[in-house]
Amino acid sequence: MTRFTLADLEKRIEERARASAEQSYTRALIDKGAAHCAKKMGEEAFETAIAAVQEDKGRLVSEAADLIYHLMVLMKVRGVTLADIEAELDRRTAQSGHAEKASRPGA
Template structure:
């Protein structure tokens, strides 16, 4: 098991965001804006779905890693910290998933 966390990845994305687009894929994504980052996240999500439906375990892992990276890039583009998402997840543990989902106004 590795000691690398999503917070480590978030820090790495912040570092790469400070680099030039000539050497940083992260900077290149961010320069294209949040909408582009969101579309890229959507593409990666589809790749995870396809891998999960019938590809190898290793492919699922690789695609999930891509998805998590692109999610954190989108969060960076929208100035949302991983800790804020974690706080939202924590707040949802006070009730069952079914009750929480039913309580959402946008569902």
């Protein structure tokens, strides 16, 4: 069984970003800019939260997949890579979650 990874999704988004908006939903989203992509990601986050509380596991999985896809499209628009996110998570794991949260500006 082949295992699809977030790195695979990042590559697919990169590939589809090179297509025309007529051929690619990803390209159409990117062409609408960061604000539109952020709005779409927010809608998916809301749908994911509702599914987590009111729906079955399958619905939550489906909505979470939509959320991750839209987050990664937004990351693409803003020039953020999975490697950037992984580096930040690595930095955060050097201390406890409470200490990390307290170290954030404005905490």
